[in-house]
Amino acid sequence: MLQYLILLPLAGAIASYFAGRQSSSAPRIVALAVSVATLGIAAAVLRAAPAQGFMKEQLSLSWIPSLDIGFTLGADALSAALVGLTALLVLVSVLASWDVEHRSGSYHAYLLCMLAGLMGVFTALDLFLFFLFWEIVLIPAFMLVNGWGGENRKYAAMKLLIYTHLGSLLMLVGFLLMYAQTHTFSMLEMRQLLGGESMEYRTLVFLLVFAGFAFKIPLVPFHSWLPDAYSQAPTPVTILLAGVLSKMGAYGLVRVALGILPAEFAVFAKAIAIMALVTVFYAAFCALAQNEVKRLLAFSSLSHMGFLVLGVASLSFIGMKGAIFQMVSHGLIIALLFFCAGMLAARGYELRISRLGGVLRSSPLLGWVIVFASMASLGLPGLSGFVAELSILLGLFREYPVLAGIAVLSLPLTAGYYLWFLQRSIYGGDAGLRRSGVTMVEFLPVAVLVALITLLGVYPAPFMELVGSIAGQLVNAVGGG
Amino acid sequence: MIQELVFLVISLFVIAGAAGVVFAQRLFHAVLSLALCLLSVAAVYITLGAEFLAVIQVLVYAGGVVVLFLFAVMLTRSDLQLRREPLESFAPVSAVLFGVLVLFYIARTGFVPQGERALAPGDVASVGQVIFSPKAYALPFELVGILLLAAMVGAIYLARRDERW
Amino acid sequence: MVTVYHYVFLAAVLFIIGAYGMLSARNAVRVLMSIELMLNAANINLVAFSSYSGTVSGQALASFVIAVAAAEAGVGIAILLVLYRRMRSVNLREAVSMRW
């Protein structure tokens, strides 16, 4: 079943490219159909995800036997959750790009390629395969930003490409060092083999692998590609960049850095936590200073990703659960926010905060959605963001009370910049635009996202249960609680 | 004693010729100097008992290559341009430095074949045996033939003026 | 007694002179000639070793080298003529129509 998550979008991509040569509207139909179908498969994967246990092989094909590389896929709760999120957000993204006319065939083809790559990353059981999919996501992202982005797209796309490519290749070196000692690329076997003291270059391996993920998440010293890329990318792509691509980093951090190299992770946990904390604050301060909606959202996303990493680095059961929860929750919220930004732009608003204003008056529904999303993002109780951040802070308190104390201080900061943003843009003066409603194509994803955010916020237990066991396993491997 | 003297004289000719190639003001003189050098190298071969090679050297180099160079000088009117401008790069200097190093190296190290000459002088037949024996150099010999053909085809194509077509 | 060292030394000197000429000359013809010097230096080595070790293959190789050198000179001069026709000079320092 998992292979269809990859093959279907790929086939869709080709179909969409050729459909684009017939008419500019055909590709989006193809893309929609494919992403809906993928969402269906993803839902099935989610349902079938074992509540217990680490990954198991579900598909195993011999591929490059001479290097012990197999085409092995598998999904546990963590993967399944991210697969579901990805499928959903790609669908949202397809809907968000409903009005793309310019070379829409290529556009949707790239979008679907990206979907295939993402699915591969989240289900790969072979490190080599993982890396391949990880890399392959990059090219469509580069193309999308380059071809359909904002004014400064060339620079942003190149920066995105180069930075993340650097990260992933460093990660590859780390993988190869691990391979040199285990002679396998299988995550499951590696997990068994790499324990204990026998490992050489342990610090180097960990740092290399970590660098790869840190570039992708990104954490602060590695983040400089992010604001350009997020703000210059076309909004549907930004939804994916912020909602899913950043989760690749987080997923890798959990799955590989922690899952395969737990001892090394434990050594560096505190340093990572500090880095994450720096990210949280740095991004929050930057967000305060932004005058552009998408840049503000970019930094906000960065800040929340910092929170996520804090949860992982806490190495506590509750913190880990929170982090996994945050992956999904942040994905949903940030997608909603960027979707709203896209809607604003579609209505002719200038996305400069100082020029914005009175959204509530001109398009009230949109305004309220923005208010809702911002509230979710700043952690309003009852919405999913709150649950995630609360768990993370709780976990962090257990391990690093001081850091947790500092982290708490970021909450008012976050609230601050969101409220200030709302005050300046949503309320306030009239931008002078005519009133406009919300189309069906826009309403559907918004409704779904809002519903999910609320549902997870009000009733997080099933999800927490789903990821509970895997969080427990991860944490137990380090000896944390 | 005589041997040493002969070697010394011939060597001097070789080196003088070579120096002429590099340093002569007029290019035509440099080519003549090259001829001197190459003929002296042929003499070196004779002192080594490689008469066949000496003859080949004269035949091909002095008779062919040098004439080719003379032609080149005439056809490109190169002699009108004098050289000996100041050196503008370190490359030649480093070449010489490297060379001195190599000389130093050679001066203080041993090679496997030592002592007196081992080969019978003027052994044309044995060279022929090696060149034409299928177990030895018959293949490279034929390759050389093909190489000459390839060079000829290429050179003729390049030197031909297309207007004639 | 003249030993093999003498010859190797002579060859080395010849090679160095050739290398110097090759790197310092401006006129392409002179460069070509310097290369001939270097090839001859290698040949002296080959013949000397052949003579002193009693194996003939060195002489055979040397004779091949002579042929190769002639072929090389032929092609080289043909290229020079093409260059001269296009550039009216064979000064290598002027052959700079391509730069980055």
Add this chain to the structure above:
Amino acid sequence: MSELVWSILKALVGVVAVILFLSLNVLFLTWMERKVIARIHVRYGPNRAGPFGLLQPIADMLKLLTKEDIVPEKADRIVFNLAPIMAFLFALLPAAAIGIGSGLIAADLPAGVLYIAAVASLSTIAVLMAAWGSNNKYSLLGGMRTAAQSLSYEIPLVLSMLGVVAIVGSLSTQDIVEAQSSAWFGIIPKWFIFYQPIAFIVFLSAVVAEMGRIPFDLPESESELVAGFHTEYSGMKFAMFMFAEYIHFVVGSALLVTLFLGGWHLPVVTPLAESLGVLKYVVQVAVFVAKMYAVIFLLMWVRGTLTRTKVNDMLGFGWKGLLPLALFNVVLTGVVLTLRGGA
């Protein structure tokens, strides 16, 4: 030590003998050529100095030696002055490896034939030196033509020798001549002209071209190029060029005799002379010289009869005619020798 002195002495004697032999022949040749050509033209030729004008060469020499030696102002003096000496020297060199009798040879080199071809090719350099050094366009053009011509014909020349060499299995001229000593039925000589007729024709044509004689005398075609590469030369230097040219003539003919006409061997005569002791050498030399002059006469006859070719004809004949022919001959010889089980 004494051995060394002895060998040096031997070499000296050889050199002197070669020079002497060549000079005498050259002097005679200049006279003979004028005489023969004149007779072909139905003229008298030189007939004032000495009987039949035999002293004419001496007179000519004296005239040239006493003439003013002019060096053009813009000439490359070193090259200009060196050229005739080189021409003379390079012309002498091949003669060293040609024997006019068994053992009557300056240097019996193991690679003799190849040596001759090699040093003969050197004279091109002297020609180009003269051409360039004169700084005169006629000289230059003439020189270039000479060089082109001798380069073109050198290849068929060497290739045509290969057939003979392959049969004999040696590069030494002495061996080659000895290989032609026997005869069928004691009368018909086993000369290589009969074994290698194609090679003989190729060699003959090529050697004429190498000498730069009619019909291949383009390098100094008076009507176009004044006098070719030695236009600017006068007096002593001019004499040296002329001298060199005639030496080529002698050496070329001698080589032809050596390779194809049995050298100093003549059926009936030479076997008889074997018993004559030292006198046999006289017979050998006489036979050799006689054959040589027969060839020389033939070439003079050709000169008197034929006209000059065009440049492209000359080159075309060399590359498209002689070269394939020579190659074919080499292959043929190889095949035949292999079929007969080696030489």
Add this chain to the structure above:
Amino acid sequence: MLAELLPEILLIGAALLLVLLQGFCGRDACAKLSGYISLAACGGALLLVSLHSGAGVERVLIPEIIKLDAFSLFFKLLFLTLSFLVILGSLDAVKRYRMGGEYYTMLLFTTFGMLIASMAVDLAVLYIAVELATISTFALAAFRKDRQGAEAGVKYFVIGALSSALVLFGISLLYGIAGSTSLTAIAEALGSSSGPVASLAVVFLIAGFGYKIAAVPFHMWAPDTYQGAPSTVTAFLAGATKKMAFLALMRIFIVALPGLVESWAMLFAVLAVLTMTVGNLVALVQSNIKRMLAYSSVAQAGYVLVAFAVLSSKADLTLAAGAALLHMFVHAIMKGGAFLAVAAAGSAIAGRDISDFAGLGRRMPVTAFTLSIFLLSLAGIPFFAGFVSKFLILMASVSAGGAYIALGVLLVINSVISLYYYAKVIRVMYFEGGEVHRAEEPVMLVAALVVSAIIVLYVGIFPESAIQLAKSSAASLFTP
């Protein structure tokens, strides 16, 4: 023995036929006919070789002179594939620039020389075969007889001749030590001792072949030559001729000089670092696409040198050598393909600046698409062949441990740098340039491009057989 040499005989037969042919027909007709003949010969030889290849092939054809083993078959496959592609592409280019039929003759001679070189186990044969191939390419570089071509030819020639002199001097020193030019004899004579003369020979050989592979201190000629030569020829130079120098290096150093591995691997490591870094950095600022590709070629040679450097480690030597082999093969196809794509673009675009390629994606979709594939493959993006081979090199260097890891990391960083300039071209082709009209794409060139692209994709997606082949070919080098 003749049966094994059938591909060579086929090639040289065709070459001789072409030489004769030049005399009998008019220029353009002759060129066309020559093209088809040489294509057929090359294709036939390729077929023969691919039928031959397989594990465990090893035949000594002439003892100590030539040997047909998996290693040589691998290179034969490489050379013939590339020759085939280049000849196929040249059918258009020769017509366009009205070059003579001698073009194909020279190509066949070169290929023939390279095939012999791949089998040589004797320095004399190796030297002459290499020279045969190189001398023919000298003429090819200047084949259009224009100003740039002549400059390219002269520079290529001067450096080529210099390198041959250096190599020969090195060979003469080795001969002095061993009294023989056979590689195994040299290995025996040297043993494990590393006499100073042998090290001197190593220096000469590395410098000599360093020029041929355009490793960094010896690379100045490459950009000029690659830029000035006709693009199809450049494809051949960068794709095939350069690999021949690598082949010679591998044969000589692994078979004849294993005792000196410490010293030469060290030199290779230094060269690798310089070559990668300088090549990539200079490529960044190029505006001419051929020059950019030339510097990229320099950089790629650096990657192969990394694998060479690893040969001194205790790690898996067959992996390192196999990685080098595979990268050479892959690089041949993708770089050859890239230059062929430039040649194809030349039918519609006058300039060769990267900015001239704006809008090529719509103007010549197939050319642009295949060029993008080659560029991405050169950059080492997964699912393209370039990634697989680079990955193997990286794997070899990383698993060797110690300082080799640093080499690997440097390779990675260089790879990232290179992505920038490759991506730039793709961007220009697809996202720049205003409205352009569809231009006709030269058929034969496109055919060559598509074939190359398919190879690149196939090796990229299903690398197993290629890796196996490379490793087993490399293994045959280490078995005496």
